[in-house]
Amino acid sequence: MDWQAWHQRYDDPGSDLSRRLDAVKTQVRAALDRAPDGPVRVISLCAGQGRDLLDVLEDHPRRADVRARLVELDPELAAAARERAPAEVEVITGDASLTDQYDGMVPAELVLLCGIFGNITAADIRRTVAASRQFCATGGTVIWTRHREEPDLVPEICGWFEDGGFERVWVSEKDAGFGVAVHRFTGVPEPLVRGRQLFSFVPGGV
Numbered sequence: 001m002d003w004q005a006w007h008q009r010y011d012d013p014g015s016d017l018s019r020r021l022d023a024v025k026t027q028v029r030a031a032l033d034r035a036p037d038g039p040v041r042v043i044s045l046c047a048g049q050g051r052d053l054l055d056v057l058e059d060h061p062r063r064a065d066v067r068a069r070l071v072e073l074d075p076e077l078a079a080a081a082r083e084r085a086p087a088e089v090e091v092i093t094g095d096a097s098l099t100d101q102y103d104g105m106v107p108a109e110l111v112l113l114c115g116i117f118g119n120i121t122a123a124d125i126r127r128t129v130a131a132s133r134q135f136c137a138t139g140g141t142v143i144w145t146r147h148r149e150e151p152d153l154v155p156e157i158c159g160w161f162e163d164g165g166f167e168r169v170w171v172s173e174k175d176a177g178f179g180v181a182v183h184r185f186t187g188v189p190e191p192l193v194r195g196r197q198l199f200s201f202v203p204g205g206v
Contacts, residue, residue, distance in 0.1 A: 023176075027180065028056045038065065042112070045071055053112065106192055120199040124199035135192075
């Protein structure tokens with residue numbers, strides 16, 4: 001997959017990917033709005049150019065409170081994120097599937113799992129959903145994406161989150177042309193298990 005070419009679709013305002021980004025940014029803004037007073041920790045897995053968070057931080061009133069770590073494997077995409085990231089946002093060029101990448105930054109108030117679930121197996125999705133209990137602070141928000149083409153796993157993924165102590169906040173309509181969902185963690189964070197790989201991308205997506 002040419003991920004840089006894929007990211008260029010964000011520049012087309014009429015593309016499904018651009019409209020999905022807009023939906024994600026709306027939910028990022030809402031999550032920051034409801035975050036408790038004090039520092040707001042954010043982690044983003046497979047962050048790409050970081051547009052979903054960095055665009056919002058440009059003018060969000062909680063910008064100074066955010067402490068974020070973006071993890072992206074592609075060095076050019078990571079460099080693009082790093083170039084525009086404020087000092088409080090760390091960009092790591094590395095494998096986002098490894099739990100060690102998030103040591104010291106979890107539990108977080110906002111966890112971004114965007115652009116992942118359409119590229120990994122159902123078993124890996126379920127493993128990543130379970131790990132979200134280690135990533136999320138009580139009351140923290142997970143924003144995730146998954147296409148609505150068949151097999152449409154969005155209802156099943158919602159169930160996996162909800163069985164694990166998350167409550168549904170919002171899910172985009174099935175006919176929106178994309179899938180974005182928001183869950184809030186109501187449980188107690190689990191300790192981070194280091195040394196685990198949560199997922200591997202499947203060539204061509206799933």
